[in-house]
Amino acid sequence: MNHLKVLALSAGALTLVPGLALAHGSMRPSHGGVVQMSGEIMVELVTKPKALEIYVTEEDEPIPAADFDGTLIVTAPGGAKTRSALKAVSGNKFVSSGRPGSGSKVVVSLIEKKSSAKTFASFTMK
Amino acid sequence: MTQTSPALKVTAALAAGFALLAVSLPVEAHSIWFAQRARQLALIYGVGADDLDAVGRMDKITSVTGFDENWQPVETSLRATGVIPVVDSEEPVSVVAAVMDYGDWVKMPDGEWHSANRKQFPDAVISEHNYKYAVHIKEMPKGAIPMIPGHKLQLVPATSVLPQSMGNPIVLKAYYDGKPTAGVQIITDYVNDPDQLPLVTGADGTITFPVRNQGLNVVTAIYLEKPKDTSVYDHFEHRATLSFVLPHKPE
Numbered sequence: 001m002n003h004l005k006v007l008a009l010s011a012g013a014l015t016l017v018p019g020l021a022l023a024h025g026s027m028r029p030s031h032g033g034v035v036q037m038s039g040e041i042m043v044e045l046v047t048k049p050k051a052l053e054i055y056v057t058e059e060d061e062p063i064p065a066a067d068f069d070g071t072l073i074v075t076a077p078g079g080a081k082t083r084s085a086l087k088a089v090s091g092n093k094f095v096s097s098g099r100p101g102s103g104s105k106v107v108v109s110l111i112e113k114k115s116s117a118k119t120f121a122s123f124t125m126k
Numbered sequence: 127m128t129q130t131s132p133a134l135k136v137t138a139a140l141a142a143g144f145a146l147l148a149v150s151l152p153v154e155a156h157s158i159w160f161a162q163r164a165r166q167l168a169l170i171y172g173v174g175a176d177d178l179d180a181v182g183r184m185d186k187i188t189s190v191t192g193f194d195e196n197w198q199p200v201e202t203s204l205r206a207t208g209v210i211p212v213v214d215s216e217e218p219v220s221v222v223a224a225v226m227d228y229g230d231w232v233k234m235p236d237g238e239w240h241s242a243n244r245k246q247f248p249d250a251v252i253s254e255h256n257y258k259y260a261v262h263i264k265e266m267p268k269g270a271i272p273m274i275p276g277h278k279l280q281l282v283p284a285t286s287v288l289p290q291s292m293g294n295p296i297v298l299k300a301y302y303d304g305k306p307t308a309g310v311q312i313i314t315d316y317v318n319d320p321d322q323l324p325l326v327t328g329a330d331g332t333i334t335f336p337v338r339n340q341g342l343n344v345v346t347a348i349y350l351e352k353p354k355d356t357s358v359y360d361h362f363e364h365r366a367t368l369s370f371v372l373p374h375k376p377e
Contacts, residue, residue, distance in 0.1 A: 039165035073217055107217055116205065117166055120218040 025060040036121040043108050043121035052096040054086060054108055062092035067114065073107040074100045100125050157316060158226050159344045159367040160262035166212040167262065169204055169224060174320035181206045186226045189276045192219035197267050220265045225276045228256035230359075243358050253359050259366040263288070273304050281312075281347045281368035284332055288370055292340040298368065299331045300347050306331025311348040314338055316367065324348065337372060344369045 025042060029035050031053065033046035041063065046053040052072070056063045070086030086094040086108070100106055102125050110119040156173045158180070169187075171180040184204060192202030192215045202222060205214040213222050230243040232250035240246075244253035259277045271282050284297040300310035308331060311324035315338040327333045327347075337343055345368045350361040 041165075109217070116207065116214075117164070117212075118214065119165070122218060 038121045054094040068110040071109040075105040077103040158258045158260040159369045169211045189225045192222045195220045223261045226258040256363045263370040279364035279366040300327045313346040316344040316346040
């Protein structure tokens, strides 16, 4: 009987151990940009002199940019809002048609073509 | 002598308050609320763990609205994806809301419900018209959450910040017709405990209770409006949910 009690207490102690937090991919940028996680998709925004580059990954795996319709929504500090298409150039990379000004709020909107599921990631330009 | 932690004292005080406030009114019918499904925000129609046919009831949705962090409207709609209606917005939303007009319902002496009113069924023991509302907070907007047009009954957080841990008290205020309203029934965990004895809002329309889940919380408010003329309807049932998510530990 005592053995059973010990066994039960041991099992209880085991179940009380905090669960290990499992990471689902690295949150480190791969191209020197800034990253945002949206659901399971990691969006990395890289600022170039005349454009933005956007890279998408899921659990460290690149996702084909061609699978998405991408839009860049820019809200300038004064409140003016513009939308422009993101161009899927290769692999998991999109490129914008221009570079938003400092202080602008930038939303990367991705619509998966197959499911129409939407993913948003928000950034503020430095 | 044992010592009681401040948190336990708060919990004990709240529990005592619940006992005084709890009422034993029957709660029937279903609610609508928002919850995440496959990374998307979905509209759910059901009760408890019953996630019923919301796509088939999309024609009863009379409005879907979304607002950003500055409470600027964001073009928002529902899109049927297979068996689930998901929120489709042009930009990220902080708060999304929906209204459903669920129409006339009568309960007959044999216990069956029909979509009709007492004009068609004079023998009905209950004749009502049902309205359902849902508000989901993805993130608290910068200012107080105002009344949303079309939401005759609405639950609003009384504070600018939501608790971050289950068990911590949350203060909500129930508004009917834009005014804080006493006597609104509150079910604090509609998904996991739908048969809970409802609490009721106090004189100032507020209700305080410990947040139930470190995850999705769906709080339901129910208010029965008495019509001036009760020959056709005994009441109009207004049923509003407020849903929000407490975050889990970082992965």
